[in-house]
Amino acid sequence: MPTTPAIEAINLVKRFGDKVAVDDVSFVVPQGSVLGLLGPNGAGKTTIVRMMTTLSIPTSGTARVAGHDVIREPDAVRRSMGLTGQAATVDELLTGQENLRMIGRLYGLSSRDMKRIADELLQRFSLTDAADKVVKDYSGGMRRRLDLAVSLVAVPPVLFLDEPTTGLDPRSRLELWDVLRQLVRDGTTLLLTTQYLEEADRLADEIVVIDHGKVIAAGTALQLKDSSGQAALVVTVSHADDLPSAAELLRSHVSDVHVDESARQLTAPATGLSDMTRIASVFEGSTIEIDDLGLKRPSLDDVFLALTGHRAEADDTAAGTATDDSTEVSA
Numbered sequence: 001m002p003t004t005p006a007i008e009a010i011n012l013v014k015r016f017g018d019k020v021a022v023d024d025v026s027f028v029v030p031q032g033s034v035l036g037l038l039g040p041n042g043a044g045k046t047t048i049v050r051m052m053t054t055l056s057i058p059t060s061g062t063a064r065v066a067g068h069d070v071i072r073e074p075d076a077v078r079r080s081m082g083l084t085g086q087a088a089t090v091d092e093l094l095t096g097q098e099n100l101r102m103i104g105r106l107y108g109l110s111s112r113d114m115k116r117i118a119d120e121l122l123q124r125f126s127l128t129d130a131a132d133k134v135v136k137d138y139s140g141g142m143r144r145r146l147d148l149a150v151s152l153v154a155v156p157p158v159l160f161l162d163e164p165t166t167g168l169d170p171r172s173r174l175e176l177w178d179v180l181r182q183l184v185r186d187g188t189t190l191l192l193t194t195q196y197l198e199e200a201d202r203l204a205d206e207i208v209v210i211d212h213g214k215v216i217a218a219g220t221a222l223q224l225k226d227s228s229g230q231a232a233l234v235v236t237v238s239h240a241d242d243l244p245s246a247a248e249l250l251r252s253h254v255s256d257v258h259v260d261e262s263a264r265q266l267t268a269p270a271t272g273l274s275d276m277t278r279i280a281s282v283f284e285g286s287t288i289e290i291d292d293l294g295l296k297r298p299s300l301d302d303v304f305l306a307l308t309g310h311r312a313e314a315d316d317t318a319a320g321t322a323t324d325d326s327t328e329v330s331a
């Protein structure tokens with residue numbers, strides 16, 4: 001029996017003056033799955049999340065969360081979702097513990113439930129020791145974790161996370177991924193935005209790639225990797241001195257051989273395993289010693305480069321800063 005999708009974006013458009021920040025974006029997120037909205041700075045990710053969470057009104061198109069229309073039924077949408085924004089939402093002058101309790105009060109939880117939930121969340125996000133410190137004195141990573149803890153005070157059926165792991169150290173990032181996987185196992189549907197390819201790769205069931213406000217690709221990580229970019233044959237020679245002769249040998253069998261001196265590697269496009277076995281025997285019949293021979297699938301980074309002509313994680317600060325938006329709605 002078909003169930004209502006947890007989230008649907010339907011031809012969403014958002015203009016700021018002449019600027020089209022979101023340009024006809026549509027996607028569907030089935031219940032209990034994870035959608036990764038992947039895109040570089042300024043792609044339109046936050047703007048999409050803001051429209052889907054009723055914080056900003058679409059110029060045209062609409063979205064549904066748990067079956068409720070964000071324009072016609074904003075209250076019902078808000079009741080079925082949680083949101084952790086990109087900018088911190090916690091109160092600086094309160095302690096971690098107090099922030100969590102304040103949110104609990106907003107949700108109408110009893111103080112007993114609230115204490116239990118706050119303690120659990122503080123522990124889950126390794127904040128127990130910092131529970132009674134004011135947030136002003138937290139590190140960036142601790143704030144980020146508290147932000148997430150706050151969004152989980154009342155576990156909503158649909159959770160929106162805007163760049164949840166930006167600013168986290170690698171260990172906290174892994175911990176957070178575990179927490180998120182657990183939430184999804186418990187039935188939450190998750191939409192997260194990210195600039196990190198690895199995050200989308202590891203966490204998302206489906207990835208929607210956004211660039212300049214448009215959907216430029218969508219599918220599972222595997223589908224995206226298969227659809228663009230070709231697998232590469234990678235030969236690592238044991239001795240750097242052998243690189244030129246190894247390159248020459250390889251060039252007599254395949255075209256487009258690329259030499260990476262620092263990695264002692266040769267790379268060439270490959271179509272499949274048969275290429276690899278053929279090249280293995282070529283090297284076996286030579287005096288060149290090799291450390292490794294393998295086929296490398298394109299990474300999501302390669303995919304992104306092939307789709308857009310630029311890297312997703314490029315450190316560009318070209319994205320403008322947000323200015324006044326007359327259609328903003330206060331939360």
Ligand SMILES: Nc1ncnc2c1ncn2[C@@H]1O[C@H](COP(=O)(O)OP(=O)(O)OP(=O)(O)O)[C@@H](O)[C@H]1O
Binds near residue numbers: 021043045195322325
């Ligand atoms: N309130 C606003 N007024 C004018 N332009 C805006 C506003 N909000 C966003 N924009 C513009 O819309 C585009 C998309 O911005 P958005 O913040 O959605 O991108 P993003 O993908 O979330 O980027 P980042 O990864 O840096 O968070 C950008 O060019 C941005 O400058």
Ligand SMILES: [Mg+2]
Binds near residue numbers: 046086
């Ligand atoms: Mg953003």
